[in-house]
Amino acid sequence: MISLCTTNYNKSKYLIDFFESIIRHEWKYVSEIVIIDDCSTDNSIEVITNWKNSNPNIKVVLLQNKYNQGPAAWYQKTISSATNDYIMIVDSDDFLIAGSLEQKIKYFQENKECKIVYGDGKKYKEESWKYIESKLNETFFQTIFKKSLKDIQTYFHTNISNLYVPWCLIKKDFLLQIWWFDTTLRSNDRVLNIRIFDHITNKDQVFYNDIPCFAYRISDTNLSNRYEDMLALMLPVAHKYSEGKDKTILLSNIYYTLGMQGIRNGDKKIALQYFKKSLHFHKNIKKICVMILLLIMPHVVIQSHIIQRNIQKFYAMFT
Numbered sequence: 001m002i003s004l005c006t007t008n009y010n011k012s013k014y015l016i017d018f019f020e021s022i023i024r025h026e027w028k029y030v031s032e033i034v035i036i037d038d039c040s041t042d043n044s045i046e047v048i049t050n051w052k053n054s055n056p057n058i059k060v061v062l063l064q065n066k067y068n069q070g071p072a073a074w075y076q077k078t079i080s081s082a083t084n085d086y087i088m089i090v091d092s093d094d095f096l097i098a099g100s101l102e103q104k105i106k107y108f109q110e111n112k113e114c115k116i117v118y119g120d121g122k123k124y125k126e127e128s129w130k131y132i133e134s135k136l137n138e139t140f141f142q143t144i145f146k147k148s149l150k151d152i153q154t155y156f157h158t159n160i161s162n163l164y165v166p167w168c169l170i171k172k173d174f175l176l177q178i179w180w181f182d183t184t185l186r187s188n189d190r191v192l193n194i195r196i197f198d199h200i201t202n203k204d205q206v207f208y209n210d211i212p213c214f215a216y217r218i219s220d221t222n223l224s225n226r227y228e229d230m231l232a233l234m235l236p237v238a239h240k241y242s243e244g245k246d247k248t249i250l251l252s253n254i255y256y257t258l259g260m261q262g263i264r265n266g267d268k269k270i271a272l273q274y275f276k277k278s279l280h281f282h283k284n285i286k287k288i289c290v291m292i293l294l295l296i297m298p299h300v301v302i303q304s305h306i307i308q309r310n311i312q313k314f315y316a317m318f319t
């Protein structure tokens with residue numbers, strides 16, 4: 001059976017969707033939900049407690065911090081408290097849209113070396129109640145993962161990866177072995193991916209299930225419009241986990257990522273500002289051509305379905 005480990009801070013309005021989606025799609029395989037509340041100021045505790053009392057067939061372990069500690073401390077406590085051999089690290093404002101655990105468990109059963117099975121999902125625009133028809137992890141596995149393990153490891157030390165960890169199935173003993181928890185940083189997905197691929201010895205230890213099983217919620221609480229907050233997440237990773245030429249390239253790609261986000265948001269002035277900073281650290285003629293093309297392209301074209309579906313592939317090609 002599987003333990004779902006999640007964190008919560010002021011996400012009470014999403015919690016029922018989160019819980020009910022697990023029951024709807026994966027109740028056969030999930031025997032335990034471990035959730036830690038990081039001093040929420042809304043009614044999250046009440047929502048969690050009421051749902052727990054109304055659903056006695058699934059074990060819900062509620063942990064409460066005495067003071068706000070941040071994501072790394074959250075995950076460390078939830079995973080340490082989990083009682084099953086398999087872990088799914090999930091976000092409490094996301095929700096399941098399909099079942100995939102049966103297939104993921106099968107990967108583990110058929111491949112004894114397997115340490116982690118990555119999943120996939122769709123972005124969900126809260127204001128329009130619509131899914132964006134794209135797989136979040138597909139680009140990585142179609143492009144980067146085809147390279148050698150050494151190339152993949154270099155990739156994570158030089159790029160801000162779009163490889164999503166939530167809703168992947170991971171062996172608990174592997175998580176504890178790599179001991180990825182870093183309470184000095186808040187960019188946990190990126191640190192965890194670095195640790196995972198630095199500790200595997202061959203690519204057969206990593207698998208990918210392409211069923212879009214979860215929805216990644218796009219809302220006002222996301223960082224997509226808060227560039228300085230995004231920098232505060234990403235720059236410490238560069239300074240702590242990369243060095244030399246790798247760090248220079250990573251710093252360039254951090255600002256390139258922010259420039260791309262500015263393009264998506266229709267703020268070309270901001271995009272130009274970050275593209276210039278990107279080129280200050282590392283110049284790449286292909287990347288320069290992409291920057292120019294995106295800056296002169298009308299925003300309505302950039303927002304088209306075809307461009308949005310392929311923008312991550314463009315990013316992977318030129319970073």
